[in-house]
Amino acid sequence: MKLTRLELKNYRSFADAFLLVDPHATVLMGPNDSGKTWLLQALTVFGARQNFPNDAVRHVPPAEGPPGKMELRFEFSSFDDEEIAHIGRFGFELNPEDRLTFVRTGPRNGDKPELLLNGEVLRELLRPMQVRAAEADGAQHGAGEELEAATAQPEDTEVATGQAAEGEVATGQGAEAPGAAVPPSEPSPEPARVSDVEWAVFLSDALFPILPRIELLPDLKPLPFEVNLSQLAADEPKLETARRLLQLGGVEDLSVLIQDTPDRDELLEHASLEITKKLRQYWTQDTEIELMARPSGDKLRFHLLGRGYPAFTRPQWHSAAFLEYLGIMAALLLRLSGAPRTSILLLDEPGVRLHPRAQRDLVQILQGLSQHAQIIYTAHYPYLIDRNFPGQLRILEPKPGGTQINNKPYHATANLVAWEPIRTALGLTVGDSLLFDEHNVIVEGVTDQMLLCAISQELSQLGDPRALDLNFTAVLPAGGYSNEEALAERAIANELSVVAVFDGEKARKDAIDSYKRRLPDAPEPIWLRDFYNVKYDFCIEDMLHTQIFLDAVNNHYQTLSGTYAPIGADLLGKKKGKRRQSIVKLVEELLPKALAGDLESTAPAQEDSDHQANNANEPGSDQAEVAELDESNLELAKVEVVKEVIALLRERQIVTSKGELRREYERFANVSSVIRQRLEQ
Template structure:
């Protein structure tokens, strides 16, 4: 199962985050310092924390400004919900759901007193006694007609036995547990008295039997699903692997439970776990240096043990070095080789780094960023092998000590980790947010302490600092594309970029059309700025084309003498030229008119299908703006990007595919 939505309340700086969606692979929380990003991750971890995590405490975790409500007894910690999440179930999870509930999802929450609760969504609700009472009485009355009193006056009629079975029940009480069993027993007793030719009463009996089972079936399902909830693992920047570990001292601290240096000891324990040894075992190997020379079997056993240790150290070296080099990408011509070496020498385990000359230096003599990267991989691989396999990873400001370009490489590592472990991470580094990942971003801000931390699913915030990492990410990527790609297509805005990128990938996968991968897509933010981007790129000697909407802004941009002179008529592409239908002021959205109408209705609850059918020549965006009060081009484009990940080109309408094949062919031709 994977977390789908989460809602944090009443935790430190978070009064009410409001519910926000979580992507099934990775989700990025951005925001300024003191916005509450770390508090969000800490609260989410309490959904199902690993062993050793401190439980929730009203004194420590309840919003301090409201703590007097706890001490005065106005608020009971058992009634304070801290974190709630809805999980999307996979096929294996759904095996635990009874028939009739296979489409349900699972919701889990934790309260301030550390109690948990759960429920199913989109499943039949538990029945209360009042929901069944009338049908029970009618069935009893029918069975009474077939009941023959015996000489034994203690034998009750169906109505009398029903009254006895439900004595003291209230209408609001749910039918589950002993109450469900009582009704099951009663139904079984009256079944022989039912007229088998009476279809109405037979159906009533069957329906009652199903409804009585709902409560216990739901209880059994949520109990089974709770055992399948992934562990939520929070990785902090503070964990480090010590370059020189004294094994005997570490073994003593572990045995005595006195790990006095949590920052390093945790990393050191993870390193030993990764190697497949514990500190005591390695320490004893180091002490057994002089086995009895007169005992060949003892000598051979000792050598076997040393060889096993060295082979495991070497295997760990190879795997860690491979991962580190995938991010670090050292320039060996400058002596930047990054080969990790693990050496066991008596009571010491050394962690060193070897350069291209074969010289080894201790890990703590390398940069802070390199030390962090080594420590991260050690901790992650050690934990992922054990109880944290398939866990949800919560990364708090990962890679902050890495150089900007290495952060960009580490972003790929996070993506790779997220394929097996759903990942949420916080950052205010623009290099850990890809330009194609803005739909994965959740903006975290705190406008005031009274309001507390809020999470925005859309790219919006009252505080400009919250959006700064996104602006910098787009700016950096744009700057790179401006001076590296020889072929460039300038687009009016970011949503156009998303549509073109997503559709081109769908058509490329189906081999219906192939937008050249050498072409850089450059969003200009507005139609008016297209001319500036085109002019700058053209001045660098690059090939440039522009895609403009056929609305008034696009018309004005297309008629600018500078743009026409720079690109020529063939380099200015207009959306209306690739539509089969006549649509005035057509925009990029009209190239996906059929699909976007469907997605808007199913995903965003925006229904303009009737109006679109009656006004086929009216631009789609104009329809949405006039009928949907909260319409946002960004939200619509974001919904399409999500949709495209789970669909292929065949799910587009035939005319949409024709629109886009013509457009992609024109773009390739203009930039050939």
């Protein structure tokens, strides 16, 4: 399951605010004392099922009236098969898209939250038999004896009304004597409520075991020069960084290092090589860095060799920032390889002393870890945010009435305006270098950026050489094709490589011609229209499979409207299997009727496993921003729909049953390959 939303009322500096949590990584930004650390504390206390301190309740001046009741709501969704099966043992059906909300009212009773399922009180949806059935099925309940005593029936209990007694005809109602008057039926009794004991069992055995583990990364101790092997094996807290590094190098059982044997020397040599390999991969400031762990009697010594040092040196000769990075790297990479099935990792301002290049290295580790666990961290520095994934950013804004959370701090207008809330939160000026990297790709809007980066990330994990290297490439939304030229001009003025990508609409031709005239030395801009032989105007979404995009649209709007009628591919007006218009334009035309439940046909398209129904030469579209729809002024929330698209893509196999890339990935790979070639010119 994933944490999806956190609501805060009268907690610390928050009067009434909510946080939308990204399924992978969420970055909290804001000025000092805006509440970022308090928000992490709320998650930590909830995860440990502890009580909050009394001063966690928001204090208000007497003039504002009495203080309100503190309430925190933690919403989870996206349940996997294992979690659904576990809950099913208790006779309770859970669906992947259900919303399970834990409500903490007041600072106390951390182990007894109220629970809501899709807005309804969960306890009222349960029946005692469900909890008892789980007990009979062999579930291990901490309150088992109490439950048995609370639910046992006395031996002389009469047969319940409505059951057939022994000797009666088994008709379901019992046999009546001939001619006997039929007594009036009694109203059905109210269903029994789950007792306090049963509810405690359900919490402890059904729900708490499947909750994600929530962990705040603790302060890290620097790597010492020399450690006692006995203390190292005994989990001495001050040696945590040394212990993690050795485990990262493959030494699982540290007690084997105590005995002076040839095997120990070989094990440490192998561990040193593995740690060095990781260091060189994730510390790009010095690709010649080397770490050596050498035994000396009952001691173990760590030595480092780096650029500018003629020989191995003690760790303390290196900067405190490097040693901090070493500890963070070891802690995060260990979690990357051994994280629980579901976990949430919290970090409070990681890497604050690091050089900007090292901060970027750290972001790449965090992004890698976020594919296996949810990451939530606070940041004050531009290089600790991933510009390629603006949907992960959240800005905390102190207000007179309490801290507010801006869950979408990027706009669909000119690029400088789009990043304005983020620059303000970081205290930066218009001339900052937040926007650019060594290599830069200028796209029209936020959804172009989201799709290109997400699919490049998937291709990179597959090892496809055509994927963009997001470690050194910034994909920047210009907020419209007319702004791409100005943004590229700024990058070139800073002697950075840049290539612009324009959507496949005919109206882009004049802008592309102007771009070439103004920037004759820049690489040739990319016009998506050159990649596909279609007659209609298209955008980046048309490069996706039709049904993927429709599923994303339907998923998004069905959660917003009870009258929404799903849009089927049969409504798209295809001729000879080909669309005659961009998928975005078609959906915009159909959306008002879909929201009103007034579509003539909603039959879903039949899609085979390898997208055979999708024409290979038919791609498509994306305008980055929210589009206005006809007279009803409805909006197609493209950013939210594209988030659904990315989630659907990640649920599918990238490679078909024939061992080929799925068409949408092949299309994006072809575009990113050309981008890479032109950036290297």
